[in-house]
Amino acid sequence: MTIALRRLAALVLGVLGVLGASGCAPPAAAGQPPERPEIAYTIRYDAAAEPAALAIVLGATGLPAAGSVVCRLEDWGEWISAPYVYLRHLQVDGRPVQLDGAGSFTVPAELVADRRLELRYELTVQPEYSAEQEQRRLLPFHIDHHVFAFAGNTFIAILADGAPLAADVTVRVEAAPEQQVFTGWGGLSVGPQEGAAPPSFPDGNGIFAIGRSTGHTTGSIDGSTLEVVQFCTGPDVTEAVAEVARTLIPSFTRGTGRGPRGPVRIFVEGSRGGGTYTDLGLVVDSPGELPLPDDTKNLIAHELFHGWLGSPLTDDESLAWFSEGFTDYLAIWHSAATSLATPDRFAERILGVEREARDHSSLGRVAFAQPGVDWRDDNGPNETMAYRGGALLAFLVDAELRRRSQQSVNAVVRELLASAPRGYQLADIRDAMTKLGIADVYERSIAGTELLPAFPLLVALGYDETVEQAALTYLGIEARFDGPSGAADVVPAVVTAIDSAGPAAKAGIQPGDRILSYGTRRGNPPQLGPEAPPRYQFGLSVIPSGATSVPLELERDGKAMQVEIAPKLVPGGQRVALRWNPQRHTGFFELPPR
Structure with a gap:
């Protein structure tokens, strides 16, 4: 029945109800x-x-x-x-x-x-x-x-x-x-x-x-x-x-x-x-495979924790660094606390988050509390800061709370849920941190732009520093960096020499080619040790050691092209790593009592 017919029926039934009513209280009209x-x-x-x-x-x-x-x-x-x-x-x-x-x-x-x-x-x-x-x-x-x-x-x-x-x-x-x-x-x-x-x-x-x-x-x-x-x-x-x-x-x-x-x-x-x-x-x-890879478990943990941290927030993108960054950190921490991830994997993730935040985001130039920041700049420096810098900030807050009061960053969320259950804003975050005794951390790292390095904090929380051997990914390319000074990556670069027996020669790479990209960057790149190849060092430490094919985007004679290279692994890398030492009994991954 259309709206117009329903309205006509309601009117007719209402009139009939009035005409047929008896006593002092007429019945409610149908369709009311x-x-x-x-x-x-x-x-x-x-x-x-x-x-x-x-x-x-x-x-x-x-x-x-x-x-x-x-x-x-x-x-x-x-x-x-x-x-x-x-x-x-x-x-x-x-x-x-x-x-x-x-x-x-x-x-x-x-x-x-x-x-x-x-x-x-x-x-x-x-x-x-x-x-x-x-x-x-x-x-x-x-x-x-x-x-x-x-x-x-x-x-x-x-x-x-x-x-x-x-x-x-x-x-x-x-x-x-x-x-x-x-x-x-x-x-x-x-x-x-x-x-x-x-x-x-x-x-x-x-x-x-x-x-x-x-x-x-x-x-x-x-x-x-x-x-x-x-x-x-x-x-x-x-x-x-x-x-x-x-x-x-x-x-x-x-x-x-x-x-x-x-x-x-x-x-x-x-x-x-x-x-x-x-x-x-x-x-x-779906990852399309079983058992679930770590990245899928991390994804599930992040999205689930939004039910605690992201959902109660007001619809205010100025807090994206909190709803995304703190969610990411707490998902990582709870995964390690419940053995879905190892403590060593936790440290790798934190150091990786820090590298990405410091190398590719607005961290240090923009304050989290700064008004008017576009935190959704399509994976630009601000959004990278929101996700990666926000996660690093959450770790620093966690470390400072544990150092001062045996509390944790979980307590910040607990305070917010208790004091502003229907939605919280920047002032509520400041008040929660003040109540927990870290108002100075808010002023220094949220209102300000200073974030302490993560490595020494991880050591203080129960990790031991070790030097480990790491494989290097050999392409057989010598190249001259051709980008701006101070850049954190190895591209763009111009090929200056090729190992005639190496993988790049077999793929047809030539001197003079300009390399624009090489695919995924290696997390926690190792340093080159004394056993590293003395020549043809392009990509040795930055291309993932598990890569079976490396997609190089090139420019040759002004034309763009892409070449796949099958690399080989060689020894010679050294990495300073952090390994969890449960014998130190710091309690970092212990949950609060029920």
Whole structure:
């Protein structure tokens, strides 16, 4: 029934109710808007549309009788500037409308006079790996046998007088009887799924998928539901992912004094190349192999801890260094504390984070508390500082707290969750550190730009310094650095000589070639010892020793080209390493008592 017909029916039934009433108290008219607003979403995936689309209907009743009503689709994932038409065929009570440049539409007062509203619209769903989708990775996509989307840029929200409308929300996801639906608020089901969503929905975001699962594991953690669903091909990794969550979440709870806020639902798919946390479910990329690599465990730990640190934050990107950097550090620490990672791996990660922060970020030039910093500069120096510099800062705060009071950085999070549970800002972080006795650390390293080196702090926390032999990656290239003075890398460089029997000669590298890049840089590069090759030293210590192929990007006679080189390993590297010494009994990886 259309909105217009419903309104006519409500009017007729109301009149009949009055005419047929007896006594002093007439019955409530049928169709009367409820006292509390109600919002019902219905979403359907139309694979046959050209292009494929999600079709959404929003029906709202009990809207405020006075004040402004605004419909808004968050620009999360930057759909407004997408290189294709994302939102189309938007109608409000049957009238075609358009959202403004901010993704909003103010509803005329006459359309909500009866306190009801109906919206219909479609959203374009691009194929995964298409050029359009590669530019907007957070917008809905379809691949193989499923479609995936985030709630934040799919479901239009209703605002009353500038604030999200507090309402009873239901969501129905249409699906064929043989299909499965997975949502962060309802879990996995077969056929259509309908149920309640949080009153703030879609604020806080969420995830959902329609198709067929390839893996499913359920359980519980500290009384909260745990559910992991996989929709991609490859080995079923859901049990392994669930085991990581079972290991980490009790540790998070002990460290911060708070358990999960609700069900923990994880969606595993194979095409994102990373992870994303939302208040209603998180998504992680499948590694395509078992056992899970360390990088995948680190990714899961990081995204899970956002439920403690990132989620309560106000929507303020000025704190990205805290929500991302401190989350990264605490994920690393809890992984080591629960034996998901070794203490030696922890030290390697911290030193690697420090190298990247000091070599490739704004660290030392920009203060974390400095207003107006763009912390999301597309993996530029500020975003690198937010992630890597923020993690280094968290480690320094942790070390200082342990030195002074036997507390840890977990106590900072505990203070914030206790004092500002509905969202905290920079002043709350300052107050928490002041309460814990490290106000000077805030002034020096957050309001200021000084961060102490990590190596001596790790030694003080229980690590021993050792010198170890390391293999070097030999290409057979002599080259002259051709970049700016003071640069931290070995490229660009001009080839001056080639070992005629070495790997580079076999790949066709020639003197005069200009090397622009060499792929992934080695973490914790070794120094060249006395046994290192005396010539052809390009890349010896910076190319990973496990590399089976090195992609060199070159310029030759003004033309760009790429050459793959199969390197060989040679001895001669020396690395100063840190090794955990449990006999020192520093208690660094011990959790607080229950």
